[in-house]
Amino acid sequence: MDFLNSYIGLIPVTMAQSLIYAFVATGIMLPFRILSFPDLTSEGAFPLGGCVCGVLLSIGVDPLLAMTVAAMAGFAAGCTTAFVHLRFGINTLLAGILVMTMLYSINLRIMGRSNIALFNYENIFSNIHPDLNFDYTMKIPFLAALIGIVVLGFFWFFKTEKGVGVRAVGANPEMAEAQGINIWTATIGGVGIASALSAFGGALLVQSQGFADVNMGFGILINGLAALIIGEAIIGRNSVLRQLLAPVVGAMVYYQLVSFCLALGLPPSDLKLATGAFVLIMLALPTLKKGKAGAVRPEKLRE
């Protein structure tokens, strides 16, 4: 029962961590589900946010401002991906890979080295309360409130006249255009906001863990996708609210699962294989159920 004790001991830490990753999972969900724009930019935007925030904190910039700049940098990255797709007709996934790859070099340039320790600088947690970062009875509600605001914000937005228009762009671009909606604005803005969320998650994480690292994005996309799929399996995606809650709930469940598997003795190096296999099975399930694997396209996505 040793493993159980070590797992239980880690529950609060994992929970706080998963609430931070919920930002990234939401940033993955928005383009993928709402805009039908499968996007890989998060893998670069997440460390971008971390690096920008880390560097700014290390030169004494106010944490709130540092996080705002980090989110804006993520926004620019997402806009770039969307623009590359729209302007040059490059497949959305490839556009995302291009931007993400270029971001790796940019992130290194921004930091000037591969990691920065941030223990000795002010951060958003210590700014609010000296113990906020280490007292999980405060940290978890704080992070939950942050992601809650994001979910509520989107829930409100998608009910507005503008928001319904944005959803139409994902549901049927040709129809949306014929109804007077500017597809470029909606797509560029939407993918931009999504990447801003990922970058914001990165900025939160570096402050929570006390260091920024250019490699911190490695595998974040597949983790976020796994979280999203778990969340959708649990609460569905039949309404806007469910679709918005799915990545948050999914992230919380997914990281507990991971922590549990690690406590059980799964070598961390096998984690990516396990996660990848899990996502693959979940994505393949609908086609397998129909009995004609590969013959049907489960998702209608933009080319």
Add this chain to the structure above:
Amino acid sequence: MLSIKQLCKTFYPGTPDEKTALDHVDLELDTGSFCVVIGSNGAGKSTLLNAISGKLPVDGGTIALDGEDIGPLPVHQRARLLARVFQDPMIGTAPGMSIEENLLLAELRASRRSLKFGLTAARRRLFRDRLALLGLGLEDRLDARVELLSGGQRQALSLIMAVSTNPRLLLLDEHTAALDPRTAGLVMEATVRAVAEFGLTTLMVTHNMHHAIEYGDRLIMMEAGRIKLGLGAEEKRGLTVEELVARFQIADDKILLSD
């Protein structure tokens, strides 16, 4: 008033596949006029409508609506002035969204979308009344997803979406062709009613000769990218399918056989 001058469109120019779809087309359509367009397959009817809606960039010529040159405007800006119903019921609606959300999208076609709550109680009442006119029972399913509707129901919804904002020009491209005869009749009736009620300037493409005779106050035929012949309201009255075929020397079996 729609005024088209010397509109040209050639696909794959300078290649062996070169195809002139619009050959210096001139067309004047008075406000409130309901013009039916016929012509054999590949005559350029859809190309003409796509050029007007902005879907297809043209090689030359001008398109003006009520004196405003709409040629330079992208599709989403022309949508402020014109509405269209496509032949394929799947194109005209957003499948994953509800009936009322689809109607809301159309409702705001001509206006700026604000950050105000979209589906207000007043709007939902309005949508319910509009759908009730169709007699398909859609008014009781406002929150149902459009993907659950049949092709005919979706097309009827597309039509309501197109006409209800009182566009300055309505483009219909064989919008009943994919439907069974009963639903086609229903959608056609709803079309005529709306066009008359709002006095919409309409351009309707059809392969159905009976529809071509029965509806509209003007009839034009396209052939090889040109408007070959036109009939006004006077000449249209009392026209029979046989006369029409003889008049236009229609050599298209598909048209002759259609009912």
